Amino acid sequence: MAGAASSYGTRSEGGRYGGARAADFALRGTMGTEMNNTARILDGVKIAAEIKAEVAAEARSLAAVGITPGLAVVLVGHVAASEIYVRSKVKASAELGIRSEMLTPPESVTTEEMLALIAELNARDEVDSILIQLPLPAHVDTRRLLEAVSPEKDVDGFHPINAGRLQSGRPALAPCTPAGIMEILKRSGLPVTGQHAVVLGRSDIVGKPAAMMLLNASATVTVCHSKTVDIGRYTRDADLLVAAIGKPGFVTADMVKPGATLIDVGINRVTDAAEVARFFPGDEARAAQFAQRGSTLVGDIHPAAFALAGAYTPVPGGVGALTIAMLMHNSVKAAKARRGPGRHHSAGDRA
Ligand code: GUN
Numbered sequence: 001m002a003g004a005a006s007s008y009g010t011r012s013e014g015g016r017y018g019g020a021r022a023a024d025f026a027l028r029g030t031m032g033t034e035m036n037n038t039a040r041i042l043d044g045v046k047i048a049a050e051i052k053a054e055v056a057a058e059a060r061s062l063a064a065v066g067i068t069p070g071l072a073v074v075l076v077g078h079v080a081a082s083e084i085y086v087r088s089k090v091k092a093s094a095e096l097g098i099r100s101e102m103l104t105p106p107e108s109v110t111t112e113e114m115l116a117l118i119a120e121l122n123a124r125d126e127v128d129s130i131l132i133q134l135p136l137p138a139h140v141d142t143r144r145l146l147e148a149v150s151p152e153k154d155v156d157g158f159h160p161i162n163a164g165r166l167q168s169g170r171p172a173l174a175p176c177t178p179a180g181i182m183e184i185l186k187r188s189g190l191p192v193t194g195q196h197a198v199v200l201g202r203s204d205i206v207g208k209p210a211a212m213m214l215l216n217a218s219a220t221v222t223v224c225h226s227k228t229v230d231i232g233r234y235t236r237d238a239d240l241l242v243a244a245i246g247k248p249g250f251v252t253a254d255m256v257k258p259g260a261t262l263i264d265v266g267i268n269r270v271t272d273a274a275e276v277a278r279f280f281p282g283d284e285a286r287a288a289q290f291a292q293r294g295s296t297l298v299g300d301i302h303p304a305a306f307a308l309a310g311a312y313t314p315v316p317g318g319v320g321a322l323t324i325a326m327l328m329h330n331s332v333k334a335a336k337a338r339r340g341p342g343r344h345h346s347a348g349d350r351a
Contacts, residue, residue: 040188040311042263044180044321047187051325052096058332059097062340069335071100071155072121074132076114076140077107082133089131092324098331099126111141115148122150128335129155131327134205152338155330158204166209169216173330178210180322181242181263182217190240190261190311193218198238200224200231200251200300206244206265214240231255243300249279251301253308262312265319266300279303 059069071093075086086102093100103117114136121130130153136142146154151161157175165172185192197219201207207223215221219240224231226245232255235241243251244265256262270276271294279298280286290296299315306312313319337343 039306039309042184042188042311042313042318044184044313044318047184048180048321048325050187051183051322051329052092055098055325055328055332056096058336062332062335063097065341067335067339068126069098069128069332070126071098071129071131071331072103072127073100074103074105074114074117074121074130076105076109076133076136079135082135086133088324089327092328093331096328096332098328101127107137109137109140111139111144114140114145118145118148122148122153125339127153128338129153129331131155153334155327155334156205157209157330163204163209166212166216173334174213175205175209176326176330177206177244177265177319177323178213179326179329180319181210181265182213183322183326184263184313184319185240185261188311192240195219195239196222196237197240197242198222198224198234199242199244200235201242201244201246201265203244207242210242210244214242241301245300247300248275248298249300249302251305253302253305256301256305256308258308259310260308262301262306262309263319264299264301264313264315266298267315267320268298268300269295270298271295 062069071089073086073089075082090100090102103121105113105117118130118132121127130149132145132149134142136145146158147160149159151159151173154162154173157163157166157173157179162172162174166174184190192214197211197214199207199211199214199221202211202223202225207225211221211223222234222238224234228234235251235255236257238257238260240261240263241251241256242263242265246266246268248266248268248270250266251262270279273290276286276290276296280296280303286296297316299318301312301315306314
């Protein structure tokens with residue numbers, strides 16, 4: 001969604017770089033405290049497209065030796081957001097040469113029935129990776145199910161064995177959103193070693209694995225969460241800030257160190273007109289979009305804070321774009337490790 005990234009540029013005060021693309025900017029060093037409009041936009045859509053092209057090439061190499069990577073997606077019930085995500089995952093698979101299948105147990109499915117389904121998928125050789133879309137209904141034992149997925153097919157990297165491998169710096173299937181954040185940093189040439197990285201949020205899906213990946217990349221890592229006292233005290237010292245708490249505009253400009261890299265994982269739908277005006281004052285494009293759709297997306301970082309950044313991921317068009325690209329990457333990685341030519345690693349041990 002390069003257009004979305006551009007709209008952030010247009011919104012910036014002064015408009016000298018209005019509508020410019022991320023690639024037009026070089027990373028700036030530490031800047032003064034004045035608002036500026038030269039923050040570099042990290043274009044997640046562009047980076048995701050690069051990764052998808054690489055994944056498609058790998059899938060073609062596997063196809064040349066008779067292997068089609070297989071992804072099984074399990075979607076329980078009818079959660080609207082999950083249905084949208086899963087459709088995107090299935091579509092991306094088809095585009096990249098990954099065979100996907102969708103399994104759709106009803107909302108009433110039991111833990112035992114899900115365990116039987118997972119056992120079946122674990123046993124099928126042509127299924128290289130298994131994704132259980134979360135959240136699951138409250139009556140289902142999510143942890144037990146995630147532990148039942150074979151670690152070598154655990155494309156989300158949620159199995160404790162894969163979490164442990166990540167924690168101890170061993171090769172693993174790693175959770176897709178934090179893996180995508182690391183790709184954004186790497187492919188944008190942004191420094192991590194020796195940087196103070198502050199992660200907001202401690203979820204198993206994003207916050208904890210992101211902290212671990214940043215630590216493995218030699219950042220000095222602070223994790224803040226709902227019980228942290230005075231979060232701004234930590235964020236103001238962050239060279240690299242990863243916000244993954246699901247609160248629209250939580251990180252305000254006064255909480256950000258000028259010149260910092262801001263990675264916004266939040267995708268919050270705002271439906272209140274006054275709130276939209278508060279987040280995007282004077283942004284006519286955003287107001288028009290809101291008038292048309294009745295909602296707009298805001299990250300966990302207040303848009304005004306982006307103007308202080310050295311570089312930032314927009315919402316939409318930033319981290320969100322990477323999650324599916326990394327899922328595709330993991331799917332091919334799992335297929336190569338299980339069935340690819342020259343495989344020599346033990347289960348789950350894949351570089
Ligand atoms: N629900 C929201 N994000 C995710 C994800 O990354 N993986 C799965 N399986 N479910 C999700």
